[in-house]
Amino acid sequence: MLLQFSVNNFRSIKDTVTFSMNTASNKENEHSFQVRSYHLLNSAVIYGANASGKSNVLKAMGFMRALVLNKPKITQSTDKLPHEPFRLNTETEQASSYFEIVFFLENIKYRYGFEADNSTVYSEWLFSDENDKEARLFERDSEQSLHYVNKQKFKEGIGIKVPNNQLFIWKCDQNDGDISKKILKWFNYFNYIDGLDRDGYFHVALKQMENEHAKSELLKLVKVADLGIEGINIEENTISQDFIKNVPIPEEIKQKILSEGGNLSSIELQSLHKKFNAENQEIGSVLFELDEDESQGTKKFFALSAPILDTLEKGKVLLIDELDASLHPMLTESFVKLFNNKELNKHNAQLVFVTHDIHLLSVPGLFERDQIWFTEKDKFGSTDLYSLIEFRKNNKGKDVRATDNLEKHYLQGRFGAVPNIGTL
Numbered sequence: 001m002l003l004q005f006s007v008n009n010f011r012s013i014k015d016t017v018t019f020s021m022n023t024a025s026n027k028e029n030e031h032s033f034q035v036r037s038y039h040l041l042n043s044a045v046i047y048g049a050n051a052s053g054k055s056n057v058l059k060a061m062g063f064m065r066a067l068v069l070n071k072p073k074i075t076q077s078t079d080k081l082p083h084e085p086f087r088l089n090t091e092t093e094q095a096s097s098y099f100e101i102v103f104f105l106e107n108i109k110y111r112y113g114f115e116a117d118n119s120t121v122y123s124e125w126l127f128s129d130e131n132d133k134e135a136r137l138f139e140r141d142s143e144q145s146l147h148y149v150n151k152q153k154f155k156e157g158i159g160i161k162v163p164n165n166q167l168f169i170w171k172c173d174q175n176d177g178d179i180s181k182k183i184l185k186w187f188n189y190f191n192y193i194d195g196l197d198r199d200g201y202f203h204v205a206l207k208q209m210e211n212e213h214a215k216s217e218l219l220k221l222v223k224v225a226d227l228g229i230e231g232i233n234i235e236e237n238t239i240s241q242d243f244i245k246n247v248p249i250p251e252e253i254k255q256k257i258l259s260e261g262g263n264l265s266s267i268e269l270q271s272l273h274k275k276f277n278a279e280n281q282e283i284g285s286v287l288f289e290l291d292e293d294e295s296q297g298t299k300k301f302f303a304l305s306a307p308i309l310d311t312l313e314k315g316k317v318l319l320i321d322e323l324d325a326s327l328h329p330m331l332t333e334s335f336v337k338l339f340n341n342k343e344l345n346k347h348n349a350q351l352v353f354v355t356h357d358i359h360l361l362s363v364p365g366l367f368e369r370d371q372i373w374f375t376e377k378d379k380f381g382s383t384d385l386y387s388l389i390e391f392r393k394n395n396k397g398k399d400v401r402a403t404d405n406l407e408k409h410y411l412q413g414r415f416g417a418v419p420n421i422g423t424l
Contacts, residue, residue: 001021001033001035001040001103001104001315001317001348001350002021002040002101002102002103002190002317002350002352003020003021003022003038003040003102003103003104003109004018004019004020004021004022004101004102005018005019005020005060005061005064005100005101005102006018006019006098006099006100006101006113007057007060007061007064007097007098007099007100008097008098009085009086009092009095009096009097009098010056010059010060010063010084010085010086010097010099011053011056011059011060011084011086012051012052012053012056012086012377012381012382012383013053013056013057013060013086013382013383013385014086014088014089014092014380014381014382014383015382016098017057017383017384017385018385019044019057019352019373019385020387021040021041021044021350021352022038022039022040022041023039023040023041023368023370024369024370024387024389025039025370026038026039027039029368030340030342030365031043031340031367031368031371033342033348035104035107035348036104036107036109036132037132038104038109040104040348040350041350041368041370041371042339042340042345042348042349042350042351043336043339043340043350043351043352043353043367043371044350044351044352044353044371044372044373045336045352045353045354045355045360045367045371045372045373046058046352046353046354046355046373046374046375046385047354047355047356047358047372047373047374047375047410047417048354048374048375048376048417049376049377049417049418049419050419051377052375052376052377052383052417053375053377053383053385054354054374054375055321055322055354056383057354057375057383057385058192058319058320058321058352058353058354059192059321060099061101061190061192061319061352062192062319063082063084063099064099064101065187065190065191065192066082067081067082067099067114067116067167068112068167068169068183068184068187069184069187069188070167070170074165074166077163077164077165079165080118080119080165081116081117081118081119081120081121081165082118083097083116083117083118084097085097085117086382088380088381088382089380089382094117095117096115096116096117096120096122097115097116097117098113098114098115099113099114099115100112100113101113103186103190105182105183105186106182107130108128108129108130109128109129109130109134110126110127110128110129110183110186111125111126111127111128111129111134112125112126112127112169112183113125114167119164119165120164120165121140121162121164121165121166121167121168122141123139123140123141124138124139124140124167124168124169125138125139125140126138126139126154126169126179126183128153128179135150135153136148136150137149137150137153137154137157137179138150138154138157138168138172140162140168147160147162147168154172154177154179156172156175156176156177156178156179156180157171157172157175157177157180160172160175169183169184189314189315189316189317190316190317190319191307191311191316191317191318191319192319192321193304193307193318193319193320193321194321194322195300195304195320195321195322195323195324195325195353196321196322196325198299198300198303201303201304201306201307202303204303204306204307204310205218205269205302205303205305205306206234206269207306208306208309208310209232209234209269214306214309214310215232217309218232218302218305218306218309219231219232221305221309222301222302222305224334225301225331225334227294227298227301227302228273228274229271229272229273229298229302230272230273230274230285231271231272231285232269232270232271232272232290232302233269233270233271233272233287234268234269234270235268235269235270268289268290268291269289269290269291269302270287270288270289270290271287271288271290271293271294271298272285272286272287272288273285273286273287273288274286290302295326296326297326297327297328297331300325300326300327301327301331304320304323304335308335308338308351311349311351312338312339312344312345312347312349313347314347314349315347315348315349316349316350317349317350317352318349318350318351318352319352319353320351320352320353320354321353321354322354322355323335323353323354323355323357324355324356324357329357329359329360332355332357332360333359333360333363333366335351336351336353336360336366337366339351340366358407358410358411359407361406361407361410362405362406362407369387369388369389370387370388370389372387372388372406373385373386373387373388374386374387374388374415374416374417375417376416376417388406388415391414391415
């Protein structure tokens with residue numbers, strides 16, 4: 001479960017910003033669950049003007065996840081680390097970036113972070129907290145040869161040397177370390193989705209379709225969404241060798257495929273719709289090609305349903321940028337309600353998303369104040385991140401409440417995070 005994330009010097013984020021899933025009152029409500037003495041939110045939303053940096057908050061989390069899981073495949077000492085610093089200031093454009101995350105795993109609170117640029121990991125640390133007392137498991141400083149390792153609690157890290165451009169946690173995992181393996185497994189349960197890139201997560205839906213239970217649950221959700229779909233079929237077609245010969249891919253790859261028999265297949269999803277006669281009597285069904293015949297919204301709802309259901313079933317953390325793109329506001333609302341429903345969200349899954357859909361602010365009971373976040377850029381182009389809970393008073397001297405007309409207040413600019421549009 002995610003508790004807190006901090007970052008600086010990443011894309012539009014210059015100074016350190018901190019995002020938290022801890023309830024402001026630290027009391028359980030219908031939008032939260034308890035872990036030890038903490039009460040964590042099931043969902044949170046980030047609003048802001050275009051180019052205010054709201055997407056970069058989630059991208060920073062996704063960036064950290066990718067690096068911890070070594071998605072860039074850093075293996076040689078000469079390999080470059082990905083690095084996206086704040087480029088609008090001479091102080092930061094050549095400086096390192098900082099990432100830190102706090103989360104719960106098996107009822108233990110971990111705090112892990114690192115500071116790095118495109119060539120060097122300057123510092124890295126891991127702390128654990130089992131009974132409200134934090135213990136340092138390891139700490140790596142800028143003198144690459146120096147590593148503090150807790151010999152009682154983190155034996156897996158003793159005696160390990162690590163190149164300047166690699167994370168110590170990777171080496172501990174490769175050394176078959178128990179704690180490091182758990183840490184990396186948690187990051188595998190911490191997923192980022194770009195809502196504008198449907199192809200990036202559509203494969204999850206295809207994978208889910210292979211499991212009958214997952215397929216059944218996905219179809220239930222699609223039916224509830226009133227998309228007119230009665231069923232989902234998978235059509236698998238063999239790709240001919242003649243087709244492979246004419247595909248514009250490198251010749252060596254083409255020959256390798258052909259030498260192995262050219263046994264490739266294409267998979268297409270089909271949606272089933274009811275068919276009626278002139279008297280509006282149901283007489284059968286019609287198959288649509290999902291990718292060609294359905295709307296963008298239908299395709300996105302179907303594709304998003306799979307990772308969302310998987311997140312709920314396994315108690316993962318899901319980050320979605322541009323959740324509302326191509327979706328009707330009521331469908332976006334339905335996704336949020338899945339995470340707020342304790343009967344459906346039995347494993348305390350968490351959803352953090354970015355949206356422009358201000359309709360959600362007017363849905364009664366959908367959000368508490370501490371679930372609503374905003375981003376705004378200062379005059380130097382740097383992103384600031386803050387929660388609605390920070391607005392203690394409105395213009396009449398009263399506390400801002402979740403029952404207030406938040407949509408109206410936001411459009412009026414009372415919370416900031418809106419564009420300052422001049423005369424067009």
